[in-house]
Amino acid sequence: MNYGDIYQYLAERLQPAKLTKSSHPTPSSSQENSESEQEFEPIRCETFRELCDHYFGPQALEHTDEIEKTLATILAVVLSTSATGGQLALRVIGPPGSAKSTLAESVSAAKKMVYATSKFTGIISGWASIKRSKMTASQINGKTLFIKDADPIVQLPNLKQIESELRDALGDGVIRGDYRTGRSFEIYTLFTLIMCGTPVLRRMDDSELGARYLDISIHDKNTPTERIVSRAIDSQFSTICSQLAGGIKEVDSDIIRRKEIIRKLAPPTIGFLYYKREQIRQGFHVVPWSEPEKSEIHAMGNLISYLRARVDRGPTGERKNKADREIATRLGEQLTRLKIFLGVVLKEIGPRPIEIGNDESKVIRKVVRDSTEGFSQDIVRFLRQEKRGESKDVIAANLRLSSSATYNLLQDLRELGIVKTTETSNPHGNRGRKLTLYSLRPELQSICKAAQVEL
Secondary structure: HHHHHHHHHHHHHHHHOOOOOOOOOOHHHHHHHHHOOOOOOOOOOOOOHHHHHOOOOOOOOOHEEEHHHHHHHHHHHHHHHOOOOOOEEEEEEEEOOOHHHHHHHHHHHHOEEEEEEEEOOOOOOOOOOOOOHHHHHHOOOOOOEEOOOOOOHHOOOOOHHHHHHHHHHHHEEEEEEEEEOOOOEEEEOOOEEEEEEEEHHHOOOOOHHHOOEEEEEEEOOOOOHHHHHHHHHHHHHHHHHHHHHHHHOOOOOOHHHOHHHHHHHHHHHHHHHHHHHHHHOOOOEEEOOOHHHHHHHHHHHHHHHHHOOOOOEEOOEEEOOOOOOOOOHHHHHHHHHHHHHHHHOOOOOOOOOOOOOHHHHHHHHHHHHHHOOHHHHHEEEHHHHOOEOOOOHHHHHOOOOOOOHHHHHHHHHOOOEEEEEEEEOOOOOOOOOOEEEEEHHHHHHHHHHHOOOOO
């Protein structure tokens, strides 16, 4: 059958369609939005301590130092969005059940300041049918892009493209696109970024390409979980029993679908963010930093740049390029911005200038420690205690890695200028064979001391 026969066949069977008015009209987009988006009424909350009373009170979260610092850091990132300059990008990392989603949903309820999404494939598009105003890059302008579960992003085939778009826009607020469809544009957008997920997120954001993220772990592996799990069980039991006592109705509204804890925590979270935003708009003064405080931030940036650097090697282990690390300029800016806005979160703002002090430094040190987590950090931590140096076999036993894997890591750290080697006589080896000892370079020792970060 040729195309003419197919056309004739279809033409003979086409009939006019009759349109009838449906007795069940489709709701308009505005109706759908009003039904799908639950708006919470803000509860006035002026201090972070007051907000913590809501988060860690009865029928809420079990208090841990990690959750409290993670909450403060998330709020600081959101409040920093309106300040021009290189924007903050934060990864909140923790295992399932560590309250990541609870914090994400509670903060995301502040829709005037946060753009929350679950499905994320990029912030610009080359399709001509998508208007510039409808692109994610335009909709997140002036807000925090909050991705509650970012783990699936790591599996996307266009991950490198997404990372490139985010790095481009977070740097200076402008992103340009040229596509094979012939479409090209330039979008100005100012936003911050928060991603939540498991440790798999550490695979993102290659340091060779200019890493953008700071990390914070919401759960320390050494923190006991018995009380946290017990609180979750008691809360679930109480919630279900309360619903059963009143009779469980049909699921016909978004209020019923919302978790009870979100309905409790979202209003004071919104109230706190809006209150602090108003204070930022009115303006206030910050006490200038001392030289030791500046030096500490400088050392923290250098520490991250060393421990986050990687040697670019091929499939068989050969070095593809000369080892290099990022200059700590951007990291110093990020840590400075974060520490100032942590002061906005943690301090009560009044007529007197606020002083950024020890409370903010404790959170920043945690961020630095979490942002450098990995084998490089483990080796540096161990070698700081062994001033004379240790052999690769002793280091391997401490890291619980094979001798060959440890040797490869040490070679990378040597290339990056983190460790040095010395040879000494081997009392247990063959005659004439020297024992190679690895130790931290003096520069790294100085940086670790100045940063005051317990690795």
